[in-house]
Amino acid sequence: xxxxxxxxxxxxxxxxxxxxxxxxxxxxxxxxxxxxxxxxxxxxxxxxxxxxxxxxxxxxxxxxxxxxxxxxxxxxxxxxxxxxxxxxxxxxxxxxxxxxxxxxxxxxxxxxxxxxxxxxxxxxxxxxxxxxxxxxxxxxxxxxxxxxxxxxxxxxxxxxxxxxxxxxxxxxxxxxxxxxxxxxxxxxxxxxxxxxxxxxxxxxxxxxxxxxxxxxxxxxxxxxxxxxxxxxxxxxxxxxxxxxxxxxxxxxxxxxxxxxxxxxxxxxxxxxxxxxxxxxxxxxxxxxxxxxxxxxxxxxxxxxxxxxxxxxxxxxxxxxxxxxxxxxxxxxxxxxxxxxxxxxxxxxxxxxxxxxxxxxxxxxxxxxxxxxxxxxxxxxxxxxxxxxxxxxxxxxxxxxxxxxxxxxxxxxxxxxxxxxxxxxxxxxxxxxxxxxxxxxxxxxxxxxxxxxxxxxxxxxxxxxxxxxxxxxxxxxxxxxxxxxxxxxxxxxxxxxxxxxxxxxxxxxxxxxxxxxxxxxxxxxxxxxxxxxxxxxxxxxxxxxxxxxxxxxxxxxxxxxxxxxxxxxxxxxxxxxxxxxxxxxxxxxxxxxxxxxxxxxxxxxxxxxxxxxxxxxxxxxxxxxxxxxxxx
Ligand SMILES: Nc1ncnc2c1ncn2[C@@H]1O[C@H](COP(=O)(O)OP(=O)(O)OP(=O)(O)O)[C@@H](O)[C@H]1O
Numbered sequence: 001x002x003x004x005x006x007x008x009x010x011x012x013x014x015x016x017x018x019x020x021x022x023x024x025x026x027x028x029x030x031x032x033x034x035x036x037x038x039x040x041x042x043x044x045x046x047x048x049x050x051x052x053x054x055x056x057x058x059x060x061x062x063x064x065x066x067x068x069x070x071x072x073x074x075x076x077x078x079x080x081x082x083x084x085x086x087x088x089x090x091x092x093x094x095x096x097x098x099x100x101x102x103x104x105x106x107x108x109x110x111x112x113x114x115x116x117x118x119x120x121x122x123x124x125x126x127x128x129x130x131x132x133x134x135x136x137x138x139x140x141x142x143x144x145x146x147x148x149x150x151x152x153x154x155x156x157x158x159x160x161x162x163x164x165x166x167x168x169x170x171x172x173x174x175x176x177x178x179x180x181x182x183x184x185x186x187x188x189x190x191x192x193x194x195x196x197x198x199x200x201x202x203x204x205x206x207x208x209x210x211x212x213x214x215x216x217x218x219x220x221x222x223x224x225x226x227x228x229x230x231x232x233x234x235x236x237x238x239x240x241x242x243x244x245x246x247x248x249x250x251x252x253x254x255x256x257x258x259x260x261x262x263x264x265x266x267x268x269x270x271x272x273x274x275x276x277x278x279x280x281x282x283x284x285x286x287x288x289x290x291x292x293x294x295x296x297x298x299x300x301x302x303x304x305x306x307x308x309x310x311x312x313x314x315x316x317x318x319x320x321x322x323x324x325x326x327x328x329x330x331x332x333x334x335x336x337x338x339x340x341x342x343x344x345x346x347x348x349x350x351x352x353x354x355x356x357x358x359x360x361x362x363x364x365x366x367x368x369x370x371x372x373x374x375x376x377x378x379x380x381x382x383x384x385x386x387x388x389x390x391x392x393x394x395x396x397x398x399x400x401x402x403x404x405x406x407x408x409x410x411x412x413x414x415x416x417x418x419x420x421x422x423x424x425x426x427x428x429x430x431x432x433x434x435x436x437x438x439x440x441x442x443x444x445x446x447x448x449x450x451x452x453x454x455x456x457x458x459x460x461x462x463x464x465x466x467x468x469x470x471x472x473x474x475x476x477x478x479x480x481x482x483x484x485x486x487x488x489x490x491x492x493x494x495x496x497x498x499x500x501x502x503x504x505x506x507x508x509x510x511x512x513x514x515x516x517x518x519x520x521x522x523x524x525x526x527x528x529x530x531x532x533x534x535x536x537x538x539x540x541x542x543x544x545x546x547x548x549x550x551x552x553x554x555x556x557x558x559x560x561x562x563x564x565x566x567x568x569x570x571x572x573x574x575x576x577x578x579x580x581x582x583x584x585x586x587x588x589x590x591x592x593x594x595x596x597x598x599x600x601x602x603x604x605x606x607x608x609x610x611x612x613x614x615x616x617x618x619x620x621x622x623x624x625x626x627x628x629x630x631x
Contacts, residue, residue, distance in 0.1 A: 207259070304359075
């Protein structure tokens with residue numbers, strides 16, 4: 001067998017992340033061991049599953065374990081597992097590159113931040129798995145043989161841009177990662193990772209719950225006072241989710257979370273539940289403290305890990321979690337499923353649907369409790385995951401009321417504080433019968449939109465809905481707690497109390513309105529007087545069931561055919577431009593100049609709401625000509 005050594009380069013992004021590790025940006029160096037043990041444990045889970053699914057696979061699964069081998073003299077530390085191993089191509093793909101989405105954004109953010117603590121938090125959020133070995137080692141050697149293959153692969157790197165890779169004839173099945181340790185440096189929080197006591201402490205702290213034995217030779221005091229070296233299992237291996245809730249420390253939950261979620265930070269919330277009766281299961285779920293970089297990418301995975309009677313069955317079990325809760329991590333261990341259950345079977349299984357319903361309810365009510373009991377943590381939750389959770393208002397009709405209840409929204413009342421719907425309703429004046437809202441692309445755009453003027457003048461609060469998903473749910477939900485949602489850019493709004501004056505104005509403007517409706521008929525279906533404006537001359541509104549321009553644009557962007565919706569131009573009778581337009585029409589009748597003024601009024605209204613002109617060049621030329629006349 002040829003054992004030619006190839007030298008290859010890390011992918012550019014991997015190189016940059018490695019540099020961060022080599023130059024020790026992350027202060028909690030002990031985490032490397034948790035990462036390597038976590039990978040080893042995953043590899044054993046995979047082997048166990050593969051041997052179960054493929055009876056012809058020639059592997060020995062009798063004594064699956066992880067072995068820690070420190071060598072004080074050589075200053076090395078080896079983490080060895082007899083799990084699934086990797087093929088040569090897998091080593092290249094999995095170790096030489098970083099396929100995680102969000103890497104580019106992470107690197108950009110790291111470049112932009114000069115604050116060490118912020119950089120650490122970013123790294124912590126991203127997790128660096130295998131690469132974290134380079135925090136404590138100046139050279140790493142990996143020897144691996146994939147289950148069922150004859151030859152093995154040896155990989156080595158000092159983390160400086162290149163690595164070597166070669167095929168070797170012999171190696172035990174599984175993976176051994178050998179770290180050539182950096183010198184101990186207490187100041188830099190670099191401990192002696194060849195010391196068995198240090199290693200034992202780290203394993204107990206970070207990896208105690210790992211389901212496979214983690215073994216290491218340790219010194220044991222003998223009867224004659226002499227100590228002897230003995231192979232010991234240093235983790236308790238107790239599945240955390242199977243232990244009674246009251247007996248598990250939060251620190252244990254936190255460590256377990258870091259293992260399942262590949263996160264380096266503590267979770268925001270822990271949910272531990274057990275169901276007994278016809279279908280028994282235990283669930284241990286976590287809400288992370290920060291949203292992952294890829295929360296809104298299409299390939300974002302979702303779902304808890306599924307175990308059956310303590311045996312790992314699959315990662316990302318989608319059947320257990322709806323898409324809008326894709327950020328929830330954890331484990332569900334069911335007692336009464338078959339070990340060879342497949343995704344197809346799970347999709348059909350009504351018991352799994354029942355579990356999912358219960359988990360969803362539990363997660364949502366946990367957030368509800370947070371909302372009423374811990375404002376700061378609720379705020380963190382909502383800032384990170386609110387946008388995703390709101391997808392459930394449309395996607396999960398059974399829970400839409402509950403989701404609305406735990407949601408909070410920006411409003412005209414306070415720039416820095418969001419409001420819940422319940423709080424909004426409590427503040428509503430007695431005669432207000434609807435929840436007013438406006439949708440659009442950004443807070444700044446909608447908050448200065450002319451539609452809001454009269455609401456602001458009258459002290460009426462308006463919700464400012466600027467997430468793309470808001471456009472969707474607000475169309476589909478009729479009401480909350482008996483109050484219907486009313487867009488302030490749609491339908492007729494009557495905020496003026498003086499009906500006598502109204503009637504007079506209607507009469508005065510009747511002629512000019514009819515003429516304007518015809519003059520602008522290519523763009524609008526009607527021109528009418530407004531009671532929602534106080535300082536702007538005009539605004540554009542829709543009928544109650546019309547699609548908003550933002551929604552129209554969203555559908556077009558998704559490639560759907562949508563007819564162009566003509567909306568309504570509302571003009572402000574008290575604005576000098578509008579009253580002047582009317583007197584000019586009354587005195588001189590229609591004319592080219594007046595038509596141009598009407599077009600300008602329409603164009604301005606469109607721009608004021610952040611809309612796009614159909615013919616911007618024509619609009620600017622009209623405006624330029626008009627301005628020239630004033631000079
Ligand atoms: N001991 C191992 N045995 C088999 N495969 C392994 C082992 N260690 C790593 N791998 C493979 O290499 C991949 C990359 O590992 P790495 O630790 O860099 O990232 P990860 O575990 O996928 O995610 P994270 O960076 O969030 O920890 C793993 O997903 C796994 O497929």
